[in-house]
């Protein structure tokens with residue numbers, strides 16, 4: 001099998017648990033090198049992963065002719081700069097979200113995309129989540145206007161102080177702003193946001209009267225699943241809980257479905273026992289991370305659903321079943337988005353990932369929403385990138 005050679009710049013918490021494992025396990029990639037300024041992190045990766053070298057200087061990776069794709073996993077203050085340098089060094093680039101901190105940075109990235117042949121993908125992985133791909137296909141035939149409601153809420157636990165002053169709508173909400181544009185295949189014409197730096201109520205209005213409403217932030221409970229989507233249109237409705245449980249109403253011959261969790265963990269049980277099982281097991285496993293919860297000052301409880309007790313699983317078996325997973329995640333398309341990008345590199349195809357333009361638009365939308373919140377009014381939106 002052909003393999004794309006990968007170099008990572010920044011391999012901290014998220015990259016260690018996701019993209020590094022995908023690059024290690026998926027066959028169409030080979031990890032050549034990791035650059036990180038944290039030497040402990042480098043030592044750990046060098047001990048645990050098959051790779052050629054590690055370095056504290058990412059420039060070594062940019063000069064390395066054997067590296068095809070650079071994966072950028074630093075926090076977002078460095079994303080735009082590292083993307084530009086990597087594209088200018090002749091690489092294909094996969095960068096975690098958000099792509100840029102403001103419109104000036106976004107424009108500079110777009111310029112770099114134009115002057116280089118290498119492709120850029122932004123880690124808006126929900127475009128690859130099986131439940132959302134299914135949803136997108138399903139709603140194509142439905143008459144507009146479409147109304148969406150989306151909740152993306154999760155308490156702060158464990159986030160570093162880096163995020164204290166960062167607008168949540170930029171570093172987290174852009175995931176969903178991109179999802180909205182992808183589901184509609186067009187951009188909103190008016191936007192509105194209220195709330196504060198951390199918690200927001202967002203409204204995106206489309207030219208045909210469709211709306212996408214988003215509640216996002218750091219409120220809620222760890223014992224509650226993070227994401228929920230509802231779709232309503234004439235005589236049609238869909239409801240998706242955590243990308244696992246999908247209820248489909250109004251389509252003749254279409255029925256509710258369940259999607260397997262990330263890496264097919266406990267797939268059989270989830271498909272057999274349904275979303276209550278997923279919800280209870282997920283919460284139970286977080287509940288058992290006592291040190292983490294104590295450190296974050298988070299209260300957790302056992303989730304108990306009527307009719308499901310005792311839980312039909314043995315937690316001890318689960319703990320040992322996959323050493324790469326501490327808890328239980330929905331399949332948000334992380335692995336598929338990276339495997340697809342590597343595959344496109346190997347076969348010279350145009351990737352379906354969120355592009356530089358999509359990355360720029362999501363930052364631009366976040367900026368427009370922050371502006372609308374500051375002014376206390378809904379504002380017209382026209383992208384300078386499309």
Ligand SMILES: NC(=O)c1ccc[n+]([C@@H]2O[C@H](COP(=O)([O-])OP(=O)(O)OC[C@H]3O[C@@H](n4cnc5c(N)ncnc54)[C@H](O)[C@@H]3O)[C@@H](O)[C@H]2O)c1
Nearest residue numbers: 010011012013014015035036037038073074075076096097
């Ligand atoms: N797609 C998703 O679902 C998802 C989920 C979580 C996080 N993320 C994104 O992943 C990125 C990383 O988040 P994280 O929580 O893992 O952060 P982290 O702080 O744990 O990791 C960042 C790493 O970058 C390294 N780094 C910093 N400056 C560097 C430099 N100049 N050269 C090389 N390495 C450098 C740090 O030492 C650290 O190891 C963020 O952009 C975040 O938004 C995406």
